[in-house]
Amino acid sequence: MEKIVCSSQYFNIQDTLCCGQLFRFEPYKKGYKVFFGANCLYAYTQGDTTVIECSAQDKELVREYFDLTRDYSLIVKSAIDSGVEILAMSAKNAKGIRILKQDAVETLFSFIISQNNNIPRIKGIIEKLCYFLGEKREFNGEQYFTFPTVSALAGQSLEFYKSVGLGYRAPYIKKLAEDIVNGLDIKALAKLDAPILKKELLKIYGVGPKVADCVLLFGFGKTNAFPVDTWIEKVYRENFLGKLKDRVQISEFFTRKFGENSGFFQQYLFYNKREREI
DNA sequence: AGCCAGGTTTGTA
DNA sequence: TACAAACATGGC
Numbered sequence: 001m002e003k004i005v006c007s008s009q010y011f012n013i014q015d016t017l018c019c020g021q022l023f024r025f026e027p028y029k030k031g032y033k034v035f036f037g038a039n040c041l042y043a044y045t046q047g048d049t050t051v052i053e054c055s056a057q058d059k060e061l062v063r064e065y066f067d068l069t070r071d072y073s074l075i076v077k078s079a080i081d082s083g084v085e086i087l088a089m090s091a092k093n094a095k096g097i098r099i100l101k102q103d104a105v106e107t108l109f110s111f112i113i114s115q116n117n118n119i120p121r122i123k124g125i126i127e128k129l130c131y132f133l134g135e136k137r138e139f140n141g142e143q144y145f146t147f148p149t150v151s152a153l154a155g156q157s158l159e160f161y162k163s164v165g166l167g168y169r170a171p172y173i174k175k176l177a178e179d180i181v182n183g184l185d186i187k188a189l190a191k192l193d194a195p196i197l198k199k200e201l202l203k204i205y206g207v208g209p210k211v212a213d214c215v216l217l218f219g220f221g222k223t224n225a226f227p228v229d230t231w232i233e234k235v236y237r238e239n240f241l242g243k244l245k246d247r248v249q250i251s252e253f254f255t256r257k258f259g260e261n262s263g264f265f266q267q268y269l270f271y272n273k274r275e276r277e278i
Numbered sequence: 279a280g281c282c283a284g285g286t287t288t289g290t291a
Numbered sequence: 292t293a294c295a296a297a298c299a300t301g302g303c
Contacts, residue, residue, distance in 0.1 A: 020284060111284075118283035121301065167299025172286085208286045229284035246293090247285085270284075 001140075002059050004052040010072035011050045012096020013043045019097050019271040021218050023110055023123045024130070024147065033139070035130075036065050037103050038146040040139035067098050075264045086239040087265055090272035097267050100218065105186050106147045107219030108204075111211045112172050121165070128164040129153070153177035172206025179204075194222040209248050223263040226254040231273050232266065 017025045017032055024035040031044025031051075041054040041062055054062050063069070072095070079091035114122050126147075133152040134145035154177035161170035180186060189197050194216055201212040213227035228236070228247040236242040236250050244250050255262045 112286095114283090115285040116283065116298080117285085117300080118302080121283075125300095162299080165300060168297085169286095169299080206286065210285060214284070227284070230282080231284065274284085 001053050002056045004054070004059065004062060004068075005049050006068065008045055008048050008050045008096060010076065010095060011066070011068075011098055013045055013050050015094055015096045015271065016066070016098050016100070017043075019094065019267050020119055020274065021100055021267065022102060023114075023119070023126045033144070035144060035147070036061075036100075037106070038135065038137065040137070040144055042140065065101055067101055070098075072098060072264075075261055078261055079265055079268060082265075086235065086272075087269060090268040091265070094268045094271045097264075097271060099221075099223065099263060099267065101221055102218050103147070104190065104215065104219035105150065105180070108186060108201075108207075108211075108215050109147075109153070109173060109176065111214040111218075112176065112206045113166065113169055114214070115169065115206070115208075115211060125165045132160075132164065150177055150180045154181040169206065175205050190220055194220075194224055197222070198225075209251065213251065217263040217266075224255055224260050226251050226258065226262040226266045228254075229270075231270055231277075235269050235273050 013031055017034065022034075022036075025032045028042060029044065030046075031042065034041050034043055039054070039058050039061065041052055041058065043050065043052045045051075052062055052066070076091050076095040080088045082088060110122070110126060113125055117125075130145040130147055133148035133156070135149075136143055137146055138144070153173065156174065156177075158170050158174060161173055166173060189200055192200065197220060198212050198216055201207050201215055202209070207215075210227050210229055213225040216222040216225035217227065228251045233247060233250065236244075236253075240253075242250065242253070244253060254266070258265045
């Protein structure tokens with residue numbers, strides 16, 4: 001097992017995991033086990049550092065996953081200096097969030113499941129999919145299940161999907177898995193610019209503007225995306241005195257304001273709002 | 279009992 | 292184009 005140690009000033013593991021960008025992690029010892037792709041790591045806070053333990057061969061992958069080469073102090077400073085009070089407050093409170101570079105396919109499936117759903121239930125559904133369809137692996141001598149391959153996801157009946165709690169989203173998941181097996185290449189979209197990439201994502205059955213924005217941000221690293229869900233809509237109305245009703249227009253309002261920092265700022269606002277309410 | 283959750287699709291005017 | 296209803300599920 002290898003260790004990666006960084007300052008926790010701009011990398012708080014709890015905030016990074018609990019801000020709603022990923023769904024596969026669980027409390028473990030002093031911190032969390034995090035499942036990414038087919039791999040697993042252990043992360044915890046020790047003094048004023050964040051420590052990650054993973055296999056030697058995963059080390060570079062983990063650095064990439066946690067976006068460790070980016071200077072988040074600049075992003076936080078930009079939020080604090082923005083002149084937008086709620087954003088400055090949120091950023092101070094959540095400055096340890098990092099935007100993860102997750103697998104695009106897993107992110108796509110996960111955020112289709114997220115629609116009109118709540119985070120604990122989303123986690124539960126994904127956990128069941130992994131349990132029934134993923135591969136069994138070991139980490140520190142304990143077993144876990146990988147996120148299913150697309151071919152494993154594709155072979156299932158509608159009844160199976162409903163049995164894990166997908167409800168009306170079951171056909172979305174089934175069709176996407178089958179389309180990918182039949183040649184739809186999601187990862188090939190990575191080379192496209194954000195607007196064109198978004199257009200392509202919107203062609204997928206079950207993917208609307210919000211899910212597309214989440215996939216852009218969390219799966220493709222497009223930080224000029226600003227997903228608007230019910231929480232962000234509340235922030236918009238309460239703190240920005242917004243009059244717009246259409247979430248697409250609300251998203252445009254924010255991306256024009258925040259540019260390439262949109263995705264980071266959105267997470268600060270989202271996390272702060274949701275933590276406060278729960 | 280009814281509303282809500284990291285919304286999208288479908289139908290109607 | 293704009294808006295409303297329908298869509299599964301479970302927690303509160």
